[in-house]
Amino acid sequence: MNVLVINFGSSSSKIAYYSNDECAYINKIEHTHDEALLSNSEQYHLRYKAVDQFIRQNNIQKGDIEAIVSRGGLMKPIEGGAYRINEKMYNDLLNCHYGEHISNLSGVVGYKLAEELNINAYTVNPVIVDEMIPEAKLTGIKNIRRQSIFHALNHKGVSNFYAKSCHNSYEDINVIVGHLGSGISIAAHNKGKVIDVNNCFHGDGPMSLERSGNIPNKALLKWYDESGFTLDEAISYLTKQCGVKSYFNTIDFKSISDRYVSDKECQQFIDALAYQISKEIGMMSVVLKGDVDQIILTGGLSNSNILVNLIIEHVKHISNVTVYPNEFEMQCLNDGVTDVLKGHNLFKEYN
Ligand SMILES: Nc1ncnc2c1ncn2[C@@H]1O[C@H](COP(=O)(O)OP(=O)(O)OP(=O)(O)O)[C@@H](O)[C@H]1O
Numbered sequence: 001m002n003v004l005v006i007n008f009g010s011s012s013s014k015i016a017y018y019s020n021d022e023c024a025y026i027n028k029i030e031h032t033h034d035e036a037l038l039s040n041s042e043q044y045h046l047r048y049k050a051v052d053q054f055i056r057q058n059n060i061q062k063g064d065i066e067a068i069v070s071r072g073g074l075m076k077p078i079e080g081g082a083y084r085i086n087e088k089m090y091n092d093l094l095n096c097h098y099g100e101h102i103s104n105l106s107g108v109v110g111y112k113l114a115e116e117l118n119i120n121a122y123t124v125n126p127v128i129v130d131e132m133i134p135e136a137k138l139t140g141i142k143n144i145r146r147q148s149i150f151h152a153l154n155h156k157g158v159s160n161f162y163a164k165s166c167h168n169s170y171e172d173i174n175v176i177v178g179h180l181g182s183g184i185s186i187a188a189h190n191k192g193k194v195i196d197v198n199n200c201f202h203g204d205g206p207m208s209l210e211r212s213g214n215i216p217n218k219a220l221l222k223w224y225d226e227s228g229f230t231l232d233e234a235i236s237y238l239t240k241q242c243g244v245k246s247y248f249n250t251i252d253f254k255s256i257s258d259r260y261v262s263d264k265e266c267q268q269f270i271d272a273l274a275y276q277i278s279k280e281i282g283m284m285s286v287v288l289k290g291d292v293d294q295i296i297l298t299g300g301l302s303n304s305n306i307l308v309n310l311i312i313e314h315v316k317h318i319s320n321v322t323v324y325p326n327e328f329e330m331q332c333l334n335d336g337v338t339d340v341l342k343g344h345n346l347f348k349e350y351n
Pocket residue numbers: 009180181182183184209251252253254255257299300301303304305326327
């Protein structure tokens with residue numbers, strides 16, 4: 001079974017080729033800062049070319065590819081699982097009907113290439129997986145509902161790894177997962193469903209590498225009023241220029257955590273970050289009514305022993321903590337689609 005896996009991030013394109021569940025080739029192509037600032041439509045050719053080059057450089061015969069799976073982006077909220085990228089999904093991703101995120105482009109390029117090869121393109125647990133319980137959705141403004149936008153693919157992937165490691169099934173356990181990366185998402189997983197999560201893309205929850213996190217309403221409105229930004233510019237600033245980046249003018253968290261002992265500002269920042277993450281974990285433990293089998297930390301920042309140990313100090317009364325550093329998105333995409341190709345799972349249709 002040969003599967004091409006496409007995962008575009010804001011600054012890189014990760015592309016892999018899996019053959020019978022083994023990763024035969026994987027490549028991470030870094031894009032320049034200027035390229036990353038372009039819109040999705042402006043980046044289309046660049047990203048398509050990256051995939052095409054990957055295929056040619058690794059001498060992959062296009063006719064051997066049996067399916068393509070892409071990390072999916074912003075679209076209509078759907079429950080978790082594997083979905084065929086049909087024309088409706090393609091159009092929603094292409095035209096950014098539900099907003100612009102670079103993962104939209106993974107689906108768009110996957111669909112176009114699959115069309116060319118006359119095979120199916122799929123996505124697995126895209127960022128808008130929405131399994132939130134109704135009471136988690138209401139806000140104090142009648143017409144505003146909380147949205148579920150998070151690292152659904154890696155969240156469900158590491159939860160499955162954990163469940164398997166204790167000979168259990170994801171559908172039988174309750175875990176709190178914290179994905180600590182450019183964005184930070186903390187979710188309550190209740191027997192296979194993500195019943196609450198902070199919308200890490202739109203300013204809900206802890207600050208992160210690049211994001212502001214939750215800001216008190218009045219201060220935020222005042223900041224916007226005085227900023228001179230258009231609405232789109234303000235949203236882009238809050239999503240890409242805040243958090244670690246605004247304090248230290250870098251998104252290299254390792255360089256900050258290496259200075260924890262010697263630099264008071266780094267220490268104060270990391271203490272505050274750990275505090276905010278822990279508070280969110282505490283909230284999710286209440287969502288699960290205290291019935292928590294494990295807390296799982298993942299994402300690039302969970303490589304930092306300093307950050308992880310600070311969090312553990314705050315949350316160890318809730319449950320034990322397992323750390324799966326970095327992310328497993330390529331493997332999870334391949335696993336999700338090979339389950340479909342082998343007939344273990346049915347794919348779902350987006351409509
Ligand atoms: N050993 C380490 N100690 C501290 N920080 C580390 C370590 N290793 C990696 N990091 C940090 O992890 C960060 C990258 O995280 P990650 O790869 O999850 O980001 P991303 O993929 O851009 O974000 P996202 O996961 O939200 O898509 C970098 O800031 C890097 O410095």
